[in-house]
Amino acid sequence: MTSSLPSRPFVAGSKITAPRLFVGRTEELDFITSLMIDMQPVSINVVGPRWIGKSSLLYHFFQTYEQRVAEPMRYAVIYLSLQDARCQSEDGFYQAVARQLWLNLTVQKSVALVEPLRVKPFNRLAFCAAMGHYKRLGVLPVLCLDEFGPLFRYPQEFDNGFFDSLRSLMESRVLMLVVASHRKLEFYQRRHQLTSAFFKLWQVLILGELTEQEAQELVALPAGAIAGVTSALNKQEQRFVRHLGGRHPYLLQLAASLLYEARQSRQDSTWVKAEFEKQARHVPKPLWKAPKHTGCLVLSISGVMILMAIALLVISLLSPTPLWELLQQKVLGR
Structure with a gap:
């Protein structure tokens, strides 16, 4: 029977309490x-x-x-x-x-x-x-x-x-x-x-992100949760949710919930994207998913630090004076 399943299979922001809607x-x-x-x-x-x-x-x-x-x-x-x-x-x-x-x-x-x-x-x-x-x-x-x-x-x-x-x-x-x-x-x-x-x-x-297969099973809910039940989202909608949420469980649930809500209230994908960006801001993002200018800044700083380390290593090899003494002379004026 399907009566025990919620009418909306996606849960964003709270723990999943329906065992059959837990994926992966x-x-x-x-x-x-x-x-x-x-x-x-x-x-x-x-x-x-x-x-x-x-x-x-x-x-x-x-x-x-x-x-x-x-x-x-x-x-x-x-x-x-x-x-x-x-x-x-x-x-x-x-x-x-x-x-x-x-x-x-x-x-x-x-x-x-x-x-x-x-x-x-x-x-x-x-x-x-x-x-x-x-x-x-x-x-x-x-x-x-x-x-x-x-x-x-x-x-x-x-x-x-x-x-x-x-x-x-x-x-x-x-x-x-x-x-x-x-x-x-x-x-x-x-x-x-x-x-x-x-x-x-x-x-x-x-605990990290879902696997590729688990993420796909999530966006296909409630299909797979119970025999004979079809997905709440069609294939195109599932791809849209995957594009927004990647493999992150909460972001996938959020995107799917918003899309499901938009379909009920006749909103378009622009509304879904705007709401998703607004509500997803509080979710920590890995460095490789940070905005491009942030990534460039981090990479630039990393590059400078690497060059400094190489320079210090070369100086220590060429100079008869130990590296620590050189630093004391330059930085502390000794």
Whole structure:
């Protein structure tokens, strides 16, 4: 049946919640699954700029993990955005995790898994005890934590003690985390001067643009999402969307959404292009997609720096005086 599919198959600006409209990321999903089912599960840091699809990836894994493993009842996978207001305190974080675990099918089917979540107050000690109890019952909690950065806004709550506690659970294979962030977690450790070894325990998964095939599957939605359904856009419209969005998941969704909207309101391609340029400005662009004058400027600066390096190397080879002494004489007047 098609009633469960949205009337508009494109989603721009928010995570994809309809599993059948999620396209691609097969390698990334397989990578997360492989580390989860390993005898020694390893936590994962999913890294990428805004709008690259980190939230959709984590949410889709949470929705579909049962289809990816032979024994789904051995895992309790949850999704939690740390932008949630409840996650502004340490105890609030633990309680938010407990609420999501309570909704997990594996947990709901076992009173023994529910009971540890009832403890009051549900603080660090209660959380660690609950996770240890899960391990004794042969269940691995996997926390997909989206938008990890906001935690660092509350240093009094999320300090080295908090991170060391999570590190201990991770090292004991009691808990697995799949954390999404704009930068590698070590960056936040340095910025906020944290000393916990929590930040050293990760496999890093860099999330980039879609493959060519994945990008084409996206613009052809909802065809492929369900048998017997045709694409919302015709071939010419799909090529137009690909021209605007390339292989970037958000830009493709944005272009397709605007084109779909334009067709409904009888706007032309000029309107679509104008709206696309306006809304796409906030998306980080790779250097090779920057405006031509910017690229030329960067290349010019790079060229000058290379020439300077060559000149310094030649001087150091021809002069009996060491290069550092020459620089001191010229720059410092010594």
